[in-house]
Amino acid sequence: MSSAKQFSKMFAAQMKMMFREKQVWFWNIFFPIILMVLFMIIFGGGSSDSFKAKIAIVDSQPNAASAMLLEQLRQIPVLEFAEEQPVTKEAGNELVENQDIAALIILPESDSSTTIQLIVNKANEQGATTQVVAGILDQLIQQTNWTVANATPMYSLTRTAISSGADDLSYADFLLTGMIGLSVAQGGLFGMVGLVEMRRNGLMKRLRMTPAKMGLYGLSGMLVKLILGIFQIIILTLIGVFGFGANLHINVLTLVIAFIAGGLVFNAMGYLFSSFSKTIEAYMGYANIASMLMMFLSGVFFPLETLPSWLQPVTQMLPLTYFVEGMRDGLIYNAGAASSTFWIGIGIMVLWGVVSFLVGSQVYKTKAASDVQ
Structure with missing residues (x-):
């Protein structure tokens, strides 16, 4: 054959x-x-349009600075508040420990305080959601510093994604x-x-x-x-x-x-x-x-x-x-x-x-x- x-x-x-x-x-x-x-x-x-990071806020001693920061945080669409009103630090820590929220943000306790604290679960410390929330806070703090200093930034960043293929990829x-x-x-x-x-x-x-x-x-x-x-x-x-x-x-x-x-x-x-x-x-x-x-x-x-x-x-x-x-x-x-x-x-x-x-x-x-x- x-x-x-x-x-x-x-x-x-x-x-x-x-x-x-x-x-x-x-x-x-x-x-x-x-x-x-x-x-x-x-x-x-998932896409950036559907991404949400669930957070909680601690505002133990409301003041002008904390009120301004809280209002700015509420205007960020990717942040989802677990509670409409600020929570206590103990309750917030429990939410983080149980992984019910991605992060707990502690606002300044007075107008003279310059620290915003971010608390996350150790299991998610290097996670993408944690990095996003930290990046948002960094940008928010930078913008607030410019505002307090009554200064205008000289440079701004614009981002565009391109590909060797079609634009819809x-x-x-x-x-x-x-x-x-x-x-x-x-x-x-x-x-x-x-x-x-x-x-x-x-x-x-x-x-x-x-x-x-x-x-x-x-x-x-x-x-x-x-x-x-x-x-x-x-x-x-x-x-x-x-x-x-x-x-x-x-x-x-x-x-x-x-x-x-x-x-x-x-x-x-x-x-x-x-x-x-x-x-x-x-x-x-x-x-x-x-x-x-x-x-x-x-x-x-x-x-x-x-x-x-x-x-x-x-x-x-x-x-x-x-x-x-x-x-x-x-x-x-x-x-x-x-x-x-x-x-x-x-x-x-x-x-x-x-x-x-x-x-x-x-x-x-x-x-x-x-x-x-």
């Missing part, structure tokens, strides 16, 4: 196996949906494409567990006794997973657009090239893990290590520039870094495929894929020879 005919039969057989296996649909379709929705809600569900779009890249990658990394199960049941040994070529069998499996990845992209994109209001600006050529390269790479890595895994537990361990390592070091949730400088070289070696960037170029930035940076990323991914597939095939051949002996 020719290699082409053998490959077509293996591909057809694995397609049937995929449609019959319920676990495949759960781990490759439903689990990525659940994961993406959770992360979109956690990291991208937001962090939700950035996160959506990162989650799509992660889901496709995980589908490939975890998708070859069936090969380990076949070895455990003795089916792999029987397959080796036939004229079937293990390299073609692995390649047909990767192609099946690639087709499954198309379903992942379509479903996750629809959820992102209609569920979270994501904005897409698609470049079809860039998207297709990045998807094919990335899909084959991570399926090849899954094939490699399956080649030297004697148990399903071992395979899942290898896949989980690779997935967790790349999940937080490849720009899925936040820009790579925010990572420590000593980690930057590591991110440049991971295939998921370039896959996520390629998916963003094709889905939201509408970037053409003529960029040298894009093709360098594709080249690094292809290198990962080729090495993984060749090593995996060699391991399978070595095990096949040992079985014969």
Whole structure:
């Protein structure tokens, strides 16, 4: 039987196996949906318009200064007062300790006092809400100092957000494409567990006794997973657009090239893990290590520039870094495929894929020879 005919039969057989296996649909379709929705809600569900920080005020000895500051605090829309009237310090501390409020603000006790105290829970000391409240107070104090000094600030700050893509892009779009890249990658990394199960049941040994070529069998499996990845992209994109209001600006050529390269790479890595895994537990361990390592070091949730400088070289070696960037170029930035940076990323991914597939095939051949002996 020719290699082409053998490959077509293996591909057809694995397609049937995929449609019959319920676990495949759960781990490759439903689990990525659940994961993406959770992360979109956690990291991208809120905007500056809906952000609120619940606070309480202590004004133990009302005076002109405290009255002015209290009135200014009430005019800040992102601050939500837990109590309409100021509370005692003891009651406020209890609210902070129970995490019923984000912060307690103690106003000056007299006109001559120059201190405003901010009390927060230690568990939230470095949290985003605490940083926002502290920033608001710093700005309020600075403006008040200018007013008391009867001085006019010479400079003011204006902020504008720009992007290499369209003006309507937001962090939700950035996160959506990162989650799509992660889901496709995980589908490939975890998708070859069936090969380990076949070895455990003795089916792999029987397959080796036939004229079937293990390299073609692995390649047909990767192609099946690639087709499954198309379903992942379509479903996750629809959820992102209609569920979270994501904005897409698609470049079809860039998207297709990045998807094919990335899909084959991570399926090849899954094939490699399956080649030297004697148990399903071992395979899942290898896949989980690779997935967790790349999940937080490849720009899925936040820009790579925010990572420590000593980690930057590591991110440049991971295939998921370039896959996520390629998916963003094709889905939201509408970037053409003529960029040298894009093709360098594709080249690094292809290198990962080729090495993984060749090593995996060699391991399978070595095990096949040992079985014969």
